[in-house]
Each structure stands twice: as C-alpha cells, then as structure tokens.
Amino acid sequence: METEILTKLSKGDKTAFKYVFDMYYSSICLFIKKYNFDIEQAEDIAQEVFIKIWEKKLIFKNSLAFKAYLYQTAKNLALNVLQHEAVKKRYQEQFSYNLESEDFFFQTFIEQDSYRLILQVVDKLNPRAKEVLYLNLEGLKNQEIANQLGISINTVRAHKVSAYKFLKMNLRDLVLLILFLLFR
Amino acid sequence: MDMQKENKLKIPDIIIKELNQETNLEEKMILHEWLSQSENNILLFERLKQKENLVSVVKERNKINKQDAWEKINAEIMRIEPGNRFSILRMLRYAAIIVIPLLIASYFLLHKKSLNSNPPISFSALEKQVQDFDQSSLITSNGEIITLGASKDSIFEIDATKITKGVANISYSTDKSQNDQGIKYNTLVTPKSKVFSIILADGTKVWLNASSAIKYPTQFTSDVRNVYLTGEAFFEVAKDASKPFIVFTKNMSVEALGTAFNVMAYPDDEVTEATLVKGGVSVKTVKNELILEPGNQARFNKITENLQKRLINVELFTSWKDGKYIFEYENIETVLTKISRWYDVDVSYLNNDVKKIHFSGTLFKYNDIKQTLHIIELATNVKIDLVNNSIQVNKK
Numbered sequence: 001m002e003t004e005i006l007t008k009l010s011k012g013d014k015t016a017f018k019y020v021f022d023m024y025y026s027s028i029c030l031f032i033k034k035y036n037f038d039i040e041q042a043e044d045i046a047q048e049v050f051i052k053i054w055e056k057k058l059i060f061k062n063s064l065a066f067k068a069y070l071y072q073t074a075k076n077l078a079l080n081v082l083q084h085e086a087v088k089k090r091y092q093e094q095f096s097y098n099l100e101s102e103d104f105f106f107q108t109f110i111e112q113d114s115y116r117l118i119l120q121v122v123d124k125l126n127p128r129a130k131e132v133l134y135l136n137l138e139g140l141k142n143q144e145i146a147n148q149l150g151i152s153i154n155t156v157r158a159h160k161v162s163a164y165k166f167l168k169m170n171l172r173d174l175v176l177l178i179l180f181l182l183f184r
Numbered sequence: 185m186d187m188q189k190e191n192k193l194k195i196p197d198i199i200i201k202e203l204n205q206e207t208n209l210e211e212k213m214i215l216h217e218w219l220s221q222s223e224n225n226i227l228l229f230e231r232l233k234q235k236e237n238l239v240s241v242v243k244e245r246n247k248i249n250k251q252d253a254w255e256k257i258n259a260e261i262m263r264i265e266p267g268n269r270f271s272i273l274r275m276l277r278y279a280a281i282i283v284i285p286l287l288i289a290s291y292f293l294l295h296k297k298s299l300n301s302n303p304p305i306s307f308s309a310l311e312k313q314v315q316d317f318d319q320s321s322l323i324t325s326n327g328e329i330i331t332l333g334a335s336k337d338s339i340f341e342i343d344a345t346k347i348t349k350g351v352a353n354i355s356y357s358t359d360k361s362q363n364d365q366g367i368k369y370n371t372l373v374t375p376k377s378k379v380f381s382i383i384l385a386d387g388t389k390v391w392l393n394a395s396s397a398i399k400y401p402t403q404f405t406s407d408v409r410n411v412y413l414t415g416e417a418f419f420e421v422a423k424d425a426s427k428p429f430i431v432f433t434k435n436m437s438v439e440a441l442g443t444a445f446n447v448m449a450y451p452d453d454e455v456t457e458a459t460l461v462k463g464g465v466s467v468k469t470v471k472n473e474l475i476l477e478p479g480n481q482a483r484f485n486k487i488t489e490n491l492q493k494r495l496i497n498v499e500l501f502t503s504w505k506d507g508k509y510i511f512e513y514e515n516i517e518t519v520l521t522k523i524s525r526w527y528d529v530d531v532s533y534l535n536n537d538v539k540k541i542h543f544s545g546t547l548f549k550y551n552d553i554k555q556t557l558h559i560i561e562l563a564t565n566v567k568i569d570l571v572n573n574s575i576q577v578n579k580k
Contacts, residue, residue, distance in 0.1 A: 012265075014261075018254070021250075021254060021257070022250070025248070025250055025253060025254075026245045026248050026250065029248050030241070030244055030245065033244075039244070039247055039248070043248065043249075043253060046253070047253055047256055047257050047260075050257050051257055051260050051261065051264075054257075054261055055264065064190070064193055064194065067193060068189075068193050076479075076495065079495055080479065080495050080496075080497065106192050107224060107225075107228060109192075109193075109196075110192070110195045110196055110199075110225075110228065111228055111231075111232070113196035114195075114196040114199045114200065114232050115232070115238070115241045116196070117196055117197065117199075117200040118200065118203075118232070118238065119238075119241070119242070119245070121200075134242060137235065137238065137239045137242065138239060138243075170204060
C-alpha cells in the first residue's frame with residue numbers, strides 16, 4: 001500500500017480511509033470470527049476497529065506497520081469482548097487453542113491476510129469474469145453459469161479463458177487453475 | 185518491532201509471491217524459517233493452496249455486506265467529528281496521545297529508583313482509622329479531626345493551605361508562600377456507605393469509595409507525589425512530568441505522570457486491583473512489576489502473590505464513582521460485598537451454594553436497598569431478606 005495513502009489517512013482523508021476499509025474489512029471480519037464469534041458479531045467488532053483507526057489518525061511508517069496495528073487492534077477488541085473467562089475457557093477446552101496467545105494471533109493473521117491477498121488478485125478480474133470464476137469455483141457447470149448470469153454458454157467460456165490467462169500471470173501455482181483445465 | 189515478529193508479519197506477502205514464483209532469496213529464507221517452526225505452519229501453507237478452502241472463504245466473504253458496514257462506519261464518523269475537515273489542532277491532540285505513552289514508558293524505564301522507596305506509613309494504622317470513624321472525616325497532620333458532610337461550604341486554613349469544604353468534597357489550593365517544613369499529611373476517611381471526593385493541591389481529583397482512607401500531602405513540594413490508600417479510590421491525576429504520582433496500597437503501588445485510573449485495595453478482599461482508563465501507569469508489587477495501557481487491569485492475589493495483567497471493560501470497575509455498579513457475570517459474593525459497603529449492612533449466607541451464583545446488571549447506589557436487593561432476586565436464584573441491618577442470603 002502506497003505511503004501516500006498512509007499519509008492521507010493520518011490526516012483524516014476519507015478517501016484514503018475508504019481505500020483501506022475496502023482493502024481490509026472482509027479479512028478483518030473473518031479474522032475476528034476466528035476468535036469464536038458469529039459473522040454478525042465479528043462485523044460489529046470489525047466496524048469498531050475501523051472507527052478506532054479513523055479516530056486515532058496515527059502516523060505509520062510503512063504498510064507493514066499499519067497492517068500490524070490493524071490486526072492487533074482487531075485482536076484486542078475481540079478479546080475485550082470475550083472477557084468472560086468462562087467463555088474463553090470453554091473454547092480453549094474444546095479446541096485447545098489459547099485465544100490470547102501470540103501463536104494463535106499469528107496463525108490466524110497469516111491465514112486471513114494471505115486469503116486477502118489471493119482474493120485481491122482475483123478481484124482485479126473484470127467483474128463478469130470474476131462472477132463466472134466464483135460460480136465455477138462453487139461447482140456450477142458452464143450451462144448453469146450461463147443460465148444464472150443470463151449470458152450465452154460461449155460467453156461463459158470466453159470469460160473463463162480470460163480469467164485463466166489473468167490468473168496464470170498473477171497466481172501461477174494456485175491449484176485452482178487445475179480446475180479450469182478439468183472443466184475445459 | 186523485533187525481527188521475528190516483523191518477519192512473521194511479512195509472511196502473507198511472501199506466500200503470494202511464492203505462489204507467483206517471484207520470491208527473492210531473503211524472502212525464501214523467511215518463508216522456510218516460518219515453515220520449519222511448526223507443523224501447523226506447513227499445514228496452513230498447504231491449506232492456502234487448496235481450491236476447496238478458497239471457495240469456502242469466498243462464500244464466507246460473500247456473507248459480508250461491505251456497503252452496509254461502510255454506511256454504519258460513515259455515520260459514526262460523522263457523528264464523532266461533524267466538522268471533519270483537516271484540523272491542525274486535532275492532529276496535534278492525537279499526536280500528543282501517542283507521544284505521551286512513549287514518554288511514560290521511557291520514563292518508567294529510566295527512573296526505576298523512585299518506584300522502590302518504601303512508604304513511611306503503617307497500613308494497619310490506616311485500616312484501623314477506617315474502622316474507627318462512622319462519619320466522613322478529615323484528620324490533619326497535627327491530629328485534629330474534622331467531621332465532613334455535616335455543614336455546608338466553609339473555608340478555613342490549615343497548614344497555610346486553604347481548604348474549601350463542600351458537602352461531599354474538599355478542594356485544596358497551593359499557597360505558594362508556604363516553604364518546605366517537611367511534608368505534612370492529612371488523612372481522609374470514609375465510613376461504610378459514604379463516597380467522598382477531594383481535589384489535591386496539585387489538581388489531582390480523587391474519588392474515595394466507602395470504607396476507605398487516603399493519606400496525602402497537603403502540599404506537593406518534594407519531587408514525588410505520594411499518597412497512601414486503603415479501600416478504593418478513582419484518580420484523575422493532574423499532569424506533572426517532573427513529579428510522578430504514586431498511590432501506595434499495602435501490597436501494590438501504582439505510579440503515573442498524568443492519567444485516570446482506579447485502585448481497589450480493601451483489606452478483607454483477596455485481591456488488589458488497579459484499572460487504567462487513560463494514559464499509562466506502572467504497577468509494582470514486592471515481586472513483580474508491569475506497565476498498564478488503557479483498558480488494562482493489574483490484579484494482585486494476596487494468597488498466591490501472583491500479579492496478573494488482564495484486558496477488561498473499564499466501565500465495570502470505575503462506574504462506582506458515578507453512583508452505579510455494573511456487573512457482568514460476577515459472583516454473588518462479590519456483588520453483595522460491594523453492596524454491603526455501600527449500604528452499611530452485614531451479609532450472611534444461609535446456604536453456601538448460592539455464593540457461586542452469578543449476576544449481571546447495573547445497580548444504582550441511590551436506590552433504596554430493598555429495590556437493589558429485589559433486582560438481584562429477580563435476576564438470580566437467590567432469596568435475600570433484610571433483617572435489621574443485615575442481609576440474609578438463601579436459595580430460592
């Protein structure tokens with residue numbers, strides 16, 4: 001993320017804030033969800049995280065520092081809500097994770113932020129191609145996709161080709177490519 | 185940030201590059217180090233490459249309504265900052281908040297000597313004073329006892345410091361003509377059911393809860409601001425970077441430069457707690473010390489001598505100064521102990537099992553005690569009877 005965005009963010013530029021919101025909101029929600037929340041609760045807490053980021057207007061020296069602060073704040077707010085020892089203990093007994101541990105934080109952070117970056121690439125596809133890709137990933141056949149999107153089956157195939165070419169350039173090793181080959 | 189943590193934070197970016205076969209040597213090394221640290225890391229790495237997991241993540245993400253979320257956030261931001269234009273003052277204010285914690289942290293690291301001084305008072309004597317007085321009282325440095333709350337505003341001088349007396353608070357102001365004749369201490373004592381507030385000579389505001397006593401200097405002329413507490417008090421410490429403000433209780437000391445925090449140290453409780461609302465404090469016990477950030481609490485267990493830091497909801501621990509107690513899943517014994525101090529009643533349990541029952545809710549101090557007990561009865565499985573000045577607790 002450009003330093004320009006970070007500088008603008010620290011000065012209260014709302015466009016910059018929306019930019020980081022769009023970039024991180026979903027991942028922060030899913031990150032928080034891992035601390036034993038359902039999606040609605042996770043969204044509520046995630047919104048608090050972003051409001052806090054906006055309010056504090058801290059100056060970050062680079063995007064790594066910003067990312068660290070963002071996910072740490074999410075962790076802190078999540079644990080704050082989970083303050084009941086009883087709830088935490090039950091979760092720990094059930095899953096043998098210590099939600100407060102650094103290990104859990106880094107595991108969850110790496111998982112969610114990696115997905116964020118993977119999907120960021122996918123997001124760069126043109127909207128139609130993206131739609132086709134997602135439906136394809138969900139297991140729909142070409143005809144089913146065509147029906148759902150109201151386009152011809154040839155268009156579906158064309159979108160798949162362009163998506164495949166794009167992803168091949170940007171996420172070469174990703175196994176999902178094999179899926180394309182299977183469905184050609 | 186230490187190197188280990190910084191490398192771990194880089195892992196997601198490195199993983200993506202690895203998927204693109206674009207990692208350089210340094211990145212490959214960081215990735216391999218992380219993978220070799222634990223089998224979980226290897227499993228995570230493999231999982232990230234599986235289509236099935238990607239699909240389920242996408243599905244989960246699709247359940248999130250970003251548009252709605254943005255509108256909610258936007259609404260809240262507009263509510264907080266209606267002007268919302270770039271303001272230098274606002275920027276400076278926030279810059280100060282970041283800088284001050286750094287200053288406090290570095291101050292504590294550099295000035296450790298002041299934390300170790302032993303308090304020159306006896307806490308047993310202080311605790312006894314709480315037992316001795318059934319009215320809020322001020323005991324001056326020369327032993328004179330002034331009963332508070334009885335009369336309305338009156339001004340009188342003691343030790344060349346002007347004291348302004350209201351019905352439930354006292355305020356000191358510094359008369360600069362006073363030179364140093366050795367520090368003179370006054371003690372403020374509250375009996376059961378009375379809360380008192382006081383503004384010290386440096387502008388620090390203290391709320392003293394029931395059954396408590398605080399011994400404090402009438403003037404802050406030395407290079408430290410020491411006060412001694414038994415019971416519970418909430419402090420809004422006036423900022424003075426040159427003089428640390430230290431609250432000494434029997435087992436724990438809390439040091440700050442300028443901040444807001446609560447200290448609870450009742451002699452009959454098993455724990456002593458310091459809760460930080462704003463700023464930063466350093467907490468010391470005989471064997472341990474730690475630094476608190478806002479939203480943290482230091483908890484010392486007298487029996488295990490264990491000092492623990494925990495994240496809490498500060499409201500639960502500081503609302504008493506606003507006349508209410510907020511409980512979240514708190515056990516009945518703790519709830520009733522707090523109530524007994526407020527209302528000046530005793531508590532006895534006819535069935536020990538009820539002590540394990542939990543209560544959540546807000547209780548207002550200025551309600552009639554019967555109302556308060558009734559609320560607890562409605563919310564839990566206990567039956568409470570008020571007999572003379574005694575609460576009797578039983579199972580329903």
